Amino acid sequence: MPSTVKGVIARSKGEPVELVDIVIPDPGPGEAVVNVEACGVCHTDLHYREGGINDEFPFLLGHEAAGTVEAVGEGVTDVAPGDFVILNWRAVCGQCRACAKGKPWYCFNTHNATQKMTLADGTELTPALGIGAFAEKTLVAAGQCTKVDPEASAVAAGLLGCGVMAGFGAAVNTGGIGRGDSIAVIGCGGVGDAAIAGAAVAGATTIIAVDVDERKLEKAREFGATHTINSKDADPVEQIRKLTGGNGADVVVDAVGRPETYRQAFDARDLAGTVVLVGVPTPDMTVELPLIDVFGRGGALKSSWYGDCLPSRDFPMLVDLYRQGRFDLDGFVSERIGLDAVESAFDAMERGDVLRSVVVIDEEAAQ
Incomplete structure (x- = not known):
């Protein structure tokens, strides 16, 4: 019945x-x-x-x-x-x-x-x-x-x-983060923190959390972030590069899904690094990238659906x-x-x- x-x-x-x-x-x-x-x-x-x-x-x-x-x-x-x-x-x-x-x-x-x-x-x-x-x-x-x-x-x-699955999977399944790798996660809500936690489980050694809210950055440390950047106060791309020997991160996860955060993720990755978009954009959003950098830096630009x-x-x-x-x-x-x-x-x-x-x-x- x-x-x-x-x-x-x-x-x-x-x-x-x-x-x-x-x-x-x-x-x-x-x-x-x-x-x-x-x-x-x-x-x-x-x-x-x-x-x-x-x-x-x-x-x-x-x-x-x-x-x-x-x-x-x-x-x-x-x-x-x-x-x-x-x-x-x-x-x-x-x-x-x-x-x-x-x-x-x-x-x-x-x-x-x-x-x-x-x-x-x-x-x-x-x-x-x-x-x-x-x-x-x-x-x-x-x-x-x-x-x-x-x-x-x-x-x-x-x-x-x-x-949580979306964030964990963005880092581990889509991004392929592994032992000794570096990762930056832009946006430290539930999805971003899950990406941070996933990177920690997978053995990443440099885990960088980026947000505009100090409360969220503090929480990100609890999930395994080794470094935090408040992007209200500092250029996140510049700071990510400083924390990775001037190279950029092996994987950068955009857990926000806005053109400006995606461009930060693109610019903050290492040569042959991977950008993962897991934040959900709205239908009206567009992004413009220099095609020579898309070609010349290699690596991968990926989207992650449900991790x-x-x-x-x-x-x-x-x-x-x-x-x-x-x-x-x-x-x-x-x-x-x-x-x-x-x-x-x-x-x-x-x-x-x-x-x-x-x-x-x-x-x-x-x-």
């Missing part, structure tokens, strides 16, 4: 979110219903509320989530009721040309649940990133459920569902690192809140007061 639960929706552009009743259908073929235990508040959810993704209102917000599978539909074999899972928005198809080439992290045909969750009056909801996890339960494609160690805290583990991750490979590995005390997922959790506090969490995020507010739905299970 379909179930009615509480969920947070954005009904129209720019309006405060609402906590309402939503209807979750029984899972159909290839689908799963998940009892959500915790879900992080990501900037992407705010983009949805502001109409910055598309205009398919009303949206069921939330996507950085972990919980327990309640039920699965016909044909589902990879997860079963009772499994502890992290939700992902890249359920790979296994059949497209990227998957056929052995590069499923680039899957061009990722999928979501076929059925729609609705409001009590039958209005169909658009789930954020195909997940919609600011809710007591959600319906997803079974491939969006990644089994991990059930001893992990849902509050921390759920953050791998988006921002070029493969959830089935990366989520369990990162949870294991977390459980071993080698990757501080707990450090990203600034506060725990209820479903009724999402709007205030957006305000805190815009002020720069938090890395992540986390909605805790099942306090006992989420420990």
